[in-house]
Amino acid sequence: MNKSDFNILIAEDQLDIAKFLKQGLTEEGYQCKVVRNGQAVLEFMKSENISLILLDWMMPKLKGIDVCRQLRAENILTPIIFLTAKDTVEDTIEGLKSGANDYIKKPFNFDELLARIEAHLRIHFKIDEILNIGDISINISKHEITKADEMINLTEKEFNFLVHLVKNKNQVCDRQSIIEQVWDIHFDYDTGVLDVYMNAIRKKLNLQKNELIKTVRGIGFIAQE
Template sequence: MKILIVEDEVGISNFLKQGLEEEGYEISLASNGFEGLELATNNQFDLILLDWMLPKLPGIEVCKGIREKNKTIPILFLTAKDTVQETIEGLKGGANDYIKKPFSFEELLERIKIHFRISDGDEILTLSDIKVDLTKHQIFKDEKEVFLTQREFELLVYLIQNKGKVCTRTQIIEDVWDIHFEYDTGVIDVFMNAIRKKLNLSKEDDCIKTIRGVGYIAN
């Protein structure tokens, strides 16, 4: 698996490079936003670790630029920013996840593994007029392809695989995010809003319902 690290602090980038290479990943480095965007859009990577505060071009703009070219590659923000508004800004900008500095390498490694995880189950999943091809990592609605981010894809697959069951926000955080500690479950709503928008679903749609104060259910 090839990972691009866009980080201007040499100590952090070298530490991550060494640790991830020891885990078997192939690592490329960029030290500013322009360089990171150029590498990300002109090369094939499986995941991007992106610092928010970068010289020449802010991480959020790098993220948006990458998303214009690649809708599915997982992008994880490495950031000291941790307010809800900043988190939402990053997610709306196309990020799949974020990890707050300072962080443990073990936590980062687990987050990366989550995004590389292959979904179990049938190769083709269906929900109303939505079809999900797990093998090809494609989603179709009314036979028209819809492009979701990796995290959005994983969340939609989880709801479909648990069709007919109420999935609480806590369950989603634990089963999809693989996070078993206190975490702001409000980010799930951000992802669900994005999924509904891309699939042209209303909050009242029977396909995926919001259970107020609890979570979601796919029917």
């Protein structure tokens, strides 16, 4: 599915924020609609096919928290992301318990918001996340790798190592960041283990030493076509 297949409802009473969100999401390729109060969300959901709701908490007529509860009570399972200035732990817990799928505090990072939107759309619509490099295809959702349509079996660590590099394609990934993000080790650790795993990955994928994945001496690795 393309981003243009998804219709995002922005429920936000602050005009500048609503305008910013609509412009940014539209530029990303999504369809967007804007409403300015909670009651309008409920009315809109009766007539429009909405893929995901960005929901402010403090809105006129009906608060976002009440909107969320009512939609869930009506068994409407459209993904809901709270986007709100209410920033206590108690608020977050209450928002999630009301049925929201996620909770982002204002001010927010737009790139993070995009990533969360994409993640919830993938989950809700059961969309496979596919990465490609050369003739290698990585289905993250199914934990499968194919090379020239042939299934390749990697261990979990090898799979996660390869995914990390391909997700950061054309960027050098330094050894310490790989250990921290793939191995979840946050202390001094012998990064020589990465060479062992990389040799295994290259062997299973039948790659030459610097084909698709290049070793950057003294720094780390880079995936590039």
